[in-house]
Amino acid sequence: MSKSSGVIADRSEAEAFFKANPDVDSIEMIYTDFGGVPRGKRLRQHEVMAVYDSGRMFPGSITVVDITGQDTVETGLVWEDGDADRSMKPIPGTLVRTPWGGDNAAQFLVDFYELDGTPHDLDPRHVLGGVIDRFTADGLTPVLAVELEFYLVDPRRARDGSLRPARPGYSRDTPRNVEVYGLRELDDFRPFFDALYAATDVQDLPLESAISEFAPGQFELTLRHKPDALRACDDAIMYKRLVKAIAQSQGLEATFMAKPFAEQAGSGMHIHVSVDDTNGKNIFASDDPEGTPALRHAIGGMIGSVGDGFAIFAPHANSYRRFKANSYAPVAPTWGVNNRTVSFRIPAGPPPSRHVEHRACGADA
Structure with a gap:
């Protein structure tokens, strides 16, 4: 069992939450599948307590549904095993209110386990936990931050059925200019961003800076490392769900599709990674802008394995439309210092901040 991901939330966590929030009685239990889609059940308060006691049975086939929610029968996890139940168990620290859902709404995340308590090997979180355990065995700790680009779009489609960027509340005109880093574009959607930051504070998500990106209606916000x-x-999982929900509450629609508009910039998920030693020191830190030998070895490993990872980095047909020369989406397994055209970028900054920005993933990963 992964020592990292195999930690199950204790009943006392739910007891403390409901003591502080006795009015909450509509709680969503969320498992995130391979396609990044949240799936699960809506429960009453007393049902949640039972999940924290002994888990909740759920069909194992949910681990292998496709992006449309259809069973992937070729996996052998549908008819061959009778769509057998596995157990969902709560993840610590994820039971929080969902402000967009009303005064009595909350959510928590779950992991999948076999009935004997073994972590389910197709649960993405358990896979990550196994990787972290290997770092821990070597006395190392990955330090991570996630940046996600997304579009705000008009929930009403154009006459031809196509998407169009969201319009500010004061205007009937659809934005057409790129206006990268434009502050007016942030001001145009101030009610959305104000509600977004307020909701992330409620859920204790470390959301920081916001920018207008390289297309009309495209934005990027940063989660602290x-x-x-x-x-x-x-x-990042909770944040993506929150963005979509807040957008809907504001009469907008948010999409993390990798390429929602053929002629505009795609949306990426940029993962910033460094590694600390047992003393909390960044092993990539160096006065050399290219970092330490450990950093260059890490980049070499990423380059060597990036092709094998594309089923995860670009999981859908639309994902591949993002990769286009001269579009800020990388098209080759390259690296560089202070260079946004490469797959693995070492950002400029003081020596203690030296790290890799992994730029291959789409926002749909």
Whole structure:
């Protein structure tokens, strides 16, 4: 069992939450599948307590549904095993209110386990936990931050059925100019961003800076780095769901599609990674802008394995439309210092901040 991901939330966590929030009685239990889609059940308060006691049975086929929610029968996890139940168990620190859902709404994340308590080998979080365990065995701790680009789009389609960027509340005109880093573009959607930051504060998500990106209606916000890769990824999962929900509450629609517009920039997920030793020192830190030998070895490993990872980095047909020369989406397994055209970028900054920005993933990963 992974020592990292195999940690199950204790009943006392749920008891403390409901003591502080006795009115909450509509709670969503969320498992995130390979396609990044949240799936699960909506429960009452007393049902949640039972999950924290002994887990909740759920069909194992949910681990292998496709992006449309259809069973992938070729896996052998549907008819061959009778779509047998596995157990969902709560992830620590994820039971939080969902402000967009009303005054009595909350959510928590879950992991999948076999009935004997073994972590399910197709649960993405358990796979990550196994990787972290290998770092831990070597006395190392990955430090991770996630940046996600997304579009705000008009929920009403154009006459031809196509998507169009969201319009500010004061205007009937669809934005057409790129306006990268434009502050007016942030001001145009201030109610959305104000509600977004307020909701992330409620859920204790470390959301920081926001920018207008390289297309009309495209934005990027940053989640603060932390020396807990599992929690950083949990934050990103919760954040994506929150963005979509807040957008809907504001009469907008948010999409993390890799390429929603053929002639505009694609949306990426940029993962910033460094590694600390047992003393909390960044092993990539160096006065040399190219970092330490450990950093260059790490980049070599990433380059050597990037092709094998594309089923995860670009999981859908639309994902591949993002990769286009001169579009800020990398098209070759390259690296460089202070260079946004490469797959693995070493950002400029002081020596203690030296790290890799992994730029291959789409926002749909």
